[in-house]
Amino acid sequence: MPDPRPEAPQSATPATPMGRLVRLLRARDRQRAITLVVLGFLAVVATGTGISLYQQLNDLRAAPQDSVQWSLAQLETDLLHLEVAIQHAEATPGTAGIPNVRKRFDLFYSRVQTIRRGQVFADLREIAPVGRQLQQLQSFLETTAPLVDAGPEALARELATVHQRVDELLPVVRDISLAGVRLYAAKGDTRRQNFVDALLTATAVAFVLILLLAISLAVLDRQHRVSLRRAAEISHSRDRLSATIGASLDAVVVADADGRIVDWNGAAERIFGYSRGQAIGRDMAYLIVPEGAREQHRRTRRRYLEDAHRPADTERFETHGLNADGRPFPVELAMGVSRGPDGPIFIYYLRDISSRIAQQEALVAARDEALAAERAKTDFLAVMSHEMRTPLNGVLGVLDLLERTGAGRPAAPLRLDRGRLR
Amino acid sequence: MTYRFQTPLRTYLGARRLGNLIAVLAILVGSLAAHPAARAQSLGTPSGVVLLTVSGEIGRTNRDGAMVFDRAMLKELPRTSFTTTTIWTEGEHRFTGVDLADLLDAVDARGDTLRATALNDYEITMPVEEARDGALVAYAMDGEAMSVREKGPLWIVYPYDSDVAYQSETIYARSIWQLDRIRIED
Numbered sequence A: 001m002p003d004p005r006p007e008a009p010q011s012a013t014p015a016t017p018m019g020r021l022v023r024l025l026r027a028r029d030r031q032r033a034i035t036l037v038v039l040g041f042l043a044v045v046a047t048g049t050g051i052s053l054y055q056q057l058n059d060l061r062a063a064p065q066d067s068v069q070w071s072l073a074q075l076e077t078d079l080l081h082l083e084v085a086i087q088h089a090e091a092t093p094g095t096a097g098i099p100n101v102r103k104r105f106d107l108f109y110s111r112v113q114t115i116r117r118g119q120v121f122a123d124l125r126e127i128a129p130v131g132r133q134l135q136q137l138q139s140f141l142e143t144t145a146p147l148v149d150a151g152p153e154a155l156a157r158e159l160a161t162v163h164q165r166v167d168e169l170l171p172v173v174r175d176i177s178l179a180g181v182r183l184y185a186a187k188g189d190t191r192r193q194n195f196v197d198a199l200l201t202a203t204a205v206a207f208v209l210i211l212l213l214a215i216s217l218a219v220l221d222r223q224h225r226v227s228l229r230r231a232a233e234i235s236h237s238r239d240r241l242s243a244t245i246g247a248s249l250d251a252v253v254v255a256d257a258d259g260r261i262v263d264w265n266g267a268a269e270r271i272f273g274y275s276r277g278q279a280i281g282r283d284m285a286y287l288i289v290p291e292g293a294r295e296q297h298r299r300t301r302r303r304y305l306e307d308a309h310r311p312a313d314t315e316r317f318e319t320h321g322l323n324a325d326g327r328p329f330p331v332e333l334a335m336g337v338s339r340g341p342d343g344p345i346f347i348y349y350l351r352d353i354s355s356r357i358a359q360q361e362a363l364v365a366a367r368d369e370a371l372a373a374e375r376a377k378t379d380f381l382a383v384m385s386h387e388m389r390t391p392l393n394g395v396l397g398v399l400d401l402l403e404r405t406g407a408g409r410p411a412a413p414l415r416l417d418r419g420r421l422r
Numbered sequence B: 001m002t003y004r005f006q007t008p009l010r011t012y013l014g015a016r017r018l019g020n021l022i023a024v025l026a027i028l029v030g031s032l033a034a035h036p037a038a039r040a041q042s043l044g045t046p047s048g049v050v051l052l053t054v055s056g057e058i059g060r061t062n063r064d065g066a067m068v069f070d071r072a073m074l075k076e077l078p079r080t081s082f083t084t085t086t087i088w089t090e091g092e093h094r095f096t097g098v099d100l101a102d103l104l105d106a107v108d109a110r111g112d113t114l115r116a117t118a119l120n121d122y123e124i125t126m127p128v129e130e131a132r133d134g135a136l137v138a139y140a141m142d143g144e145a146m147s148v149r150e151k152g153p154l155w156i157v158y159p160y161d162s163d164v165a166y167q168s169e170t171i172y173a174r175s176i177w178q179l180d181r182i183r184i185e186d
Helices: A007-012 A015-062 A065-091 A098-117 A119-126 A128-149 A152-247 A266-272 A291-306 A354-405 B008-034 B036-041 B071-076 B100-106 B169-174
Strands: A251-255 A261-264 A317-322 A328-340 A343-352 B050-056 B067-070 B079-085 B092-099 B113-118 B123-127 B136-141 B155-157 B179-185
Touching (some): A015 A152, A065 B169, A098 A119, A098 A128, A098 A152, A119 A152, A128 A152, A251 A266, A266 A317, A266 A343, A291 A328, A328 A354, B067 B071, B071 B136, B079 B136, B092 B100, B092 B155, B100 B136, B123 B169
Antiparallel strands (some): A251 A343, A328 A343, B079 B092, B092 B136, B136 B155
16 A cells, blocks of 8 residues: 655655755766866876977987087188198198198098088078088088199199188188087077976976875865765664664564565564574575465565555555474564665564464453353353242242131241242 | 618718708808907908008907908908988988997907097097997998098998987997097907
């Protein structure tokens, strides 16, 4: 029998709690979305900073700064070496100094090619005057190389020409070197500044991340504490519940949706004769329900399983239980249903009423006995009065006759009241 | 039963087996000869222009306590080549030459430090074990001999493109061109 009362409050106030729940959920979603956006933004910033840092580190590692500066400085040195070699050759009779001039020319040639072609000097070459000056160096090399390659004697004759060209080149080479110093100093500054900026950004990102980490740690810690407290509360209430159930005089049997016993209290142990260990996990229908009542038991369970919203019957009814000896005995049964995520849980409260039934039966028997005795007495009296009246009638007739006739009157007349014998 | 008759075929087979043995021996001897120390002895003396002089703590010498190499002698040593760009040139180039490790083996280098000097007296030093790590004494670029004007005739290059480890300032400094002489020191 579905009790209409539990449904009434549910249908009366559904809007307020539901609406509040929806609002809460929405608020939580928004919070989550904001958190996700912030985290995503930070992740992008962190990744970008990381990549930029990595690239700059690679640049720093691979940047041939010193090598570049050295090569530029050597440009002038090599030209001066060439000039010294020429001066030496001019001061030396014959062609003794010529091989050294050739060697120094070749080394200078090589140096100029390095600066003209090397990848690392590309930005230096892009500076307009430097490009022009390098072209000037190249034309010197191209016009002078035939003289150098013409053989020692020929070169010895042209030494003065070469010397003059070298002298003209000296300020050009110096300009290139100085332009290089300016360029690479500025580049170094920019590179360092970029690196510092990247490091600062990385530090800021790391700081924010650490801050976020600390916040989430605090939140986590709070939640941990809350959950600990809740666990303690749950454990406490479970203890209380199990104490309540354990102390119950009625047998409390809890069964899952499949009818397996999941809880079995001390009273159940006493009433049915199975220990808790024996009962848990067994099919309740076979363990404690006598054969005649099983079908009814199943029907009841099925009704709850099929209708998820069926409220629990609150009526008590009498049926029979089966104890460990296989003997059915009368019980009074009340039933509760608790719905969890794994389906409904059935809670049965069973009271052994065999002594009550026995007492009732004894009472009825005693009453019947008393009624029978009463009836026997009445019958006896009726019979007795009937049986007594018949002989007395004769006596009364004789006495009446005696009185009327007066014969044989005794000294003390016997008075008999008729009424008393009726 | 198998060896009852000395048939021509069996003689041939026997001879072939002997031939195999000789071949194996030859390979063994050859690989022994290929051992650096043994090989160095067969290098002989240069007949052309001396490109490289190796001196100092070395076990093989051919002139005045030093080992001198001309182009032909260098070409007899195990050849190594790779393609890479360098920061001093434009585009990729194929460098061919002797792995510095092979060169050190050829002269039976015993010291710990290698001092390499260029024609312009640019000089670098490095531990010998690091010298064995990928450095190539190139004598040809793109199959052509290099003149002094093109950083030749010898240039220590590394496969810069193969590993960022070869793109460090130290490696660039060790990439000595116009290499003239090497001295092995304790």
